[in-house]
Amino acid sequence: xxxxxxxxxxxxxxxxxxxxxxxxxxxxxxxxxxxxxxxxxxxxxxxxxxxxxxxxxxxxxxxxxxxxxxxxxxxxxxxxxxxxxxxxxxxxxxxxxxxxxxxxxxxxxxxxxxxxxxxxxxxxxxxxxxxxxxxxxxxxxxxxxxxxxxxxxxxxxxxxxxxxxxxxxxxxxxxxxxxxxxxxxxxxxxxxxxxxxxxxxxxxxxxxxxxxxxxxxxxxxxxxxxxxxxxxxxxxxxxxxxxxxxxxxxxxxxxxxxxxxxxxxxxxxxxxxxx
Amino acid sequence: xxxxxxxxxxxxxxxxxxxxxxxxxxxxxxxxxxxxxxxxxxxxxxxxxxxxxxxxxxxxxxxxxxxxxxxxxxxxxxxxxxxxxxxxxxxxxxxxxxxxxxxxxxxxxxxxxxxxxxxxxxxxxxxxxxxxxxxxxxxxxxxxxxxxxxxxxxxxxxxxxxxxxxxxxxxxxxxxxxxxxxxxxxxxxxxxxxxxxxxxxxxxxxxxxxxxxxxxxxxxxxxxxxxxxxxxxxxxxxxxxxxxxxxxxxxxxxxxxxxxxxxxxxxxxxxxxxx
Numbered sequence: 001x002x003x004x005x006x007x008x009x010x011x012x013x014x015x016x017x018x019x020x021x022x023x024x025x026x027x028x029x030x031x032x033x034x035x036x037x038x039x040x041x042x043x044x045x046x047x048x049x050x051x052x053x054x055x056x057x058x059x060x061x062x063x064x065x066x067x068x069x070x071x072x073x074x075x076x077x078x079x080x081x082x083x084x085x086x087x088x089x090x091x092x093x094x095x096x097x098x099x100x101x102x103x104x105x106x107x108x109x110x111x112x113x114x115x116x117x118x119x120x121x122x123x124x125x126x127x128x129x130x131x132x133x134x135x136x137x138x139x140x141x142x143x144x145x146x147x148x149x150x151x152x153x154x155x156x157x158x159x160x161x162x163x164x165x166x167x168x169x170x171x172x173x174x175x176x177x178x179x180x181x182x183x184x185x186x187x188x189x190x191x192x193x194x195x196x197x198x199x200x201x202x203x204x205x206x207x208x209x210x211x212x213x214x215x216x217x218x219x220x221x222x223x224x225x226x227x228x229x230x231x232x233x234x235x236x237x238x239x240x241x242x243x244x245x246x247x248x249x250x251x252x253x254x255x256x257x258x259x260x261x262x263x264x265x266x267x268x269x270x271x272x273x274x275x
Numbered sequence: 276x277x278x279x280x281x282x283x284x285x286x287x288x289x290x291x292x293x294x295x296x297x298x299x300x301x302x303x304x305x306x307x308x309x310x311x312x313x314x315x316x317x318x319x320x321x322x323x324x325x326x327x328x329x330x331x332x333x334x335x336x337x338x339x340x341x342x343x344x345x346x347x348x349x350x351x352x353x354x355x356x357x358x359x360x361x362x363x364x365x366x367x368x369x370x371x372x373x374x375x376x377x378x379x380x381x382x383x384x385x386x387x388x389x390x391x392x393x394x395x396x397x398x399x400x401x402x403x404x405x406x407x408x409x410x411x412x413x414x415x416x417x418x419x420x421x422x423x424x425x426x427x428x429x430x431x432x433x434x435x436x437x438x439x440x441x442x443x444x445x446x447x448x449x450x451x452x453x454x455x456x457x458x459x460x461x462x463x464x465x466x467x468x469x470x471x472x473x474x475x476x477x478x479x480x481x482x483x484x485x486x487x488x489x490x491x492x493x494x495x496x497x498x499x500x501x502x503x504x505x506x507x508x509x510x511x512x513x514x515x516x517x518x519x520x521x522x523x524x525x526x527x528x529x530x531x532x533x534x535x536x537x538x539x540x541x542x543x544x545x546x547x548x549x550x
Binding site: 116117118135136138164166172175176177179180181183184185186187188189190191192193194195196198199201202203204205206207208209210211212213214215216217218219220221223224227228231234235237238240241242243244245247248249252253255257260261263264265266267268270271272273274275 | 391392393410411413439441447450451452454455456458459460461462463464465466467468469470471473474476477478479480481482483484485486487488489490491492493494495496498499502503506509510512513515516517518519520522523524527528530532535536538539540541542543545546547548549550
């Protein structure tokens with residue numbers, strides 16, 4: 001296949017790496033010429049383009065790895081090959097997909113996707129195909145999708161190293177993601193910001209604090225957009241969490257040793273069965 | 276020095292490994308004969324004892340790596356060498372140290388300690404001196420401690436690979452630890468238990484959820500004891516967290532994009548400056 005990857009940041013860069021050696025013709029599109037130069041030098045793309053109008057019109061698959069609003073701009077300003085698959089890596093789907101389907105040529109197979117892999121660091125320099133290995137991928141199916149193309153998409157991402165590939169509606173996606181991805185980010189931010197800074201905190205932490213706050217270093221523009229466009233599900237997930245946290249707090253307050261242990265055994269069992 | 280390590284679990288086992296090659300005479304005490312056999316076979320201890328009364332009475336340092344209540348039992352049932360250092364690895368200090376000082380021979384230098392390193396897994400098989408490398412260590416100083424001995428303790432743990440060694444009162448320790456260690460555990464448990472299990476969660480997670488719930492697999496007996504004996508500080512830390520979480524929730528509810536971004540920039544800055 002001829003494949004164009006749009007946006008060679010940490011995710012797009014990982015895509016071109018993961019595609020290397022799989023027998024495809026891979027091209028890169030990025031506004032940063034230095035990045036295109038580097039990706040070509042690394043041997044991951046045959047050629048790089050700043051706009052890419054021509055290569056996109058010939059591509060069998062276009063993987064757009066841009067911020068949600070920029071994906072829509074890219075779709076608006078480009079003509080894709082008829083019957084080709086166009087996909088994205090946007091973190092929320094219902095709101096976004098509706099807009100994307102409104103503007104894309106109906107003869108193009110738009111299959112939204114979510115690789116559940118990322119890095120805190122931004123940019124091509126931090127890209128690595130390793131992030132996909134063993135990770136989860138969600139294929140978003142909408143009413144007009146062709147079943148064969150959906151299957152093709154599933155097979156394609158499996159080749160990239162993802163361990164689990166699941167097909168979901170945009171609504172189901174946004175519901176579960178509000179819990180598994182958005183809520184952890186909100187928690188990490190709140191934990192980091194609740195430090196009263198009375199002590200030199202960094203000298204008194206272990207791996208638990210490090211792990212729970214890693215994602216408190218958060219891309220403010222991207223995540224506020226993702227959160228606000230998934231407000232209802234996210235609020236629901238936040239409330240479920242608050243409820244559990246409150247049960248723990250009350251058990252502690254009442255010195256209810258039995259209840260605390262029960263809650264810890266439950267969380268341990270759930271965590272052990274998670275994967 | 277002659278050093279006895281009591282309890283060759285994941286922490287005690289890591290101690291004997293980290294002590295290897297530093298020129299000390301290291302002995303192990305454990306109720307499990309298999310573990311003693313293994314540690315001796317691995318070359319980390321010269322000899323292993325189930326009770327260890329005799330070796331403890333000759334040791335210049337005794338490192339007790341047992342659960343809080345068992346540390347007190349061990350102190351009660353053993354006679355230590357006069358002037359020798361006796362230390363522990365208990366996760367809370369004010370309550371515990373008071374009890375320990377009540378029962379230990381005043382001619383023994385009791386210096387409580389907290390290696391901020393651990394593993395979710397229990398037992399000698401999971402021990403590794405790697406957990407100490409780059410980790411934080413807190414030396415707990417009480418009113419009767421000899422300053423030279425405190426300094427000796429600091430130098431000793433530095434040799435084991437700890438990056439930062441700080442001296443603190445038991446009260447300060449319990450206050451900061453309620454935030455950096457106990458609160459993250461409460462959060463992880465609440466997050467794991469707030470899953471409504473509508474979907475097969477494990478298929479829709481990325482590293483953020485994995486990292487935030489790793490410690491939800493928690494030793495129920497140990498941690499409920501640690502939490503209940505540090506109730507006041509922990510409740511305060513939980514409330515500070517709730518307050519920040521609520522600010523995030525209200526910003527989302529009010530679609531206050533500006534406020535959300537401000538909170539995210541603050542948490543990012545704090546996380547970057549953490550270590």
